[in-house]
Each structure stands twice: as structure tokens, then as C-alpha cells.
Amino acid sequence: MATPSDSPQAATGLPEAGEHLALALTQAGMQRMIARTLAAFLFSDRESVTAGELGRQLGASAGSISGAITMLRTVGLIEQVPAPSSRRDHYRMRPDAWATLMTSKNAMIGLMREIADAGLSTVPSDGPAAARLRRMRDFYAYMLAELPALIERWYATQPPDDQAQRP
Template sequence: MNDRYEQRQAAERLALTLTEGGLQRMAARTLAAFLFTDQESITAGEIADQLEASAGSVSGAIKSLTTVGLIERLPSPGSRREHYRLRDDAWATLFTSQNTVIQAMLQAASAGIAATDEDDPARRRLTQMRAFYEFLLGELPALLHRWHRQSG
């Protein structure tokens, strides 16, 4: 067995764990490819080749990983392909206001509250939802500060 084979096996095991945790299968495999690459950046085509997957499925996975803040697009002067990499602070970014999913949840809760009557049980649930995400975003800066102090 060579190191590359062992890395691929470890990447597939990680992807399986992420899938069992709720991540879409292709997003999990794509994230594992970013984690295990030895390149500074990687293109969607390279990932598709590596995973033996369609360009469309990898493109969708990249979009979802970008949306939650795990990966970012890099400038690639002279290249016609988009280059991506795992963000330096990917795991912390996942839990910040840069995460468009958290912002979308807040907006959806607010829109739901505006669309319901004062005595509607849905309004109470939506208010609780919004309060949770506002609390989460309020608590995250101190948590992330402690993380940066510990990991830095």
C-alpha cells in the first residue's frame, strides 16, 4: 500500500462520516478532496477527475461548500478555470455571520414572523427560531476569539 492509496481511503472514510452526519454525499466527498489535497488550490474539473464524478455534481457541491464558508474561490490570472481552496479558517468561518445559511435562517424567521398574526402559534415558534440564531451570532465572537487564542 502506498501513502496515496491510504489517503484516498481515509478521505472516503471521512466523507462517509460526514454523510452520516447529514452532509450531502457529493459535498462530503468534495470537502474530503479539499482536506486531503497537496495542492494550494484545486479546480472543479480536477476534483471531478479525482472522484470520478460528473462536473455538475462537483459544481453543486462546491457551491454548497462555498455558501457555508468552508471553501473560497481564488483569483487565477491566466487560467480559464476557477480555482478553489479550503479557507484558512474554514471551521471558524462555518460558524460566523459570513455563513449565508445562518443569515438565511434569520431572514426566513423574520419573514415568517411578519406574515403571521400575534396569536398564531407559528409566530411563537418563528420568534424562538430567530432568537436562537441571534443568540448564536451574539455568542460566536467570544467563542471564536477563544478558539483563535488557543489555536494561534
């Protein structure tokens, strides 16, 4: 018979689906603690959490949680929020986290297009490298042109009170 301490949530602080998400994100290249911290935010029933609470939940050091919070804030998935009755910093998932993340990808998409353009000037124009670089440039140019409209269409599907949460 399984005891409460045998469950994945009791052992790791995340429900099984949260650990599954963290594993998938890790396999896709995200650092393990960042993936687990993101999963903790996504599966939390609380509006905001402190770094200490995340550390206890995930059984992680203050330094690893601090690094994960910094990275998640940098990419726009979480934000610091006021907590008047607390002396600790509180964090939450941004209501517009996914659109913010995709909007911030525009810079990387633009950079990839620029790199392909720069590369084209260094290879013979009729060779296989030029063909690959043109394909790369054209793909990223297309993504850069289409992504803002896609995000706008997504916002148009959201309830009016969510429109105020735009990046």
C-alpha cells in the same frame, strides 16, 4: 495480495480517512458529493485545485462537482483563487473556513430564535407547546449571544499571521 488498485484511495481518489469523513458527513445529512468534495479539499496536498481535477479524482461528473463547489462556496468553506498561469478556475479551502462557517450560522440561529418567538404568540402560554418554544427561544438566544465571543477566543489562540484571515 492487495494491488494498488485495491486500495480505497485508488478506487475513490480519497484516502481511507477522507472516505470515512465523507461517510460521516453524509450520515449527518450532507449530500454525498458535497461531502466527498469537501474531503478532497481537506486531504489535498495542493494549494488549489480545479473542478476538472476534482471530477477526475472523485470519478464524478462535471455537473455534480460544479454543484458541490457552489454549495461549499456559498457556506464559506472554499473560495476561488487566482491562478495566473492557468485558464481554469482554481479553488481552495479558505484558511478561516471553520470560523466563517460558524459565523454564518448566526443568521440561522437568529432565525430559529425568531421562529420560536413567533410560535409563542400562537399557543396558550401555559401549555406544553409554549414550554418547548420558550426552551427553543432561550437556547438559540443563548447561542446567538455566546457564539461570537467563542469565535473571538478561538482566533486569540491562533498565530498572529493567521489573524489576517478573519471573516
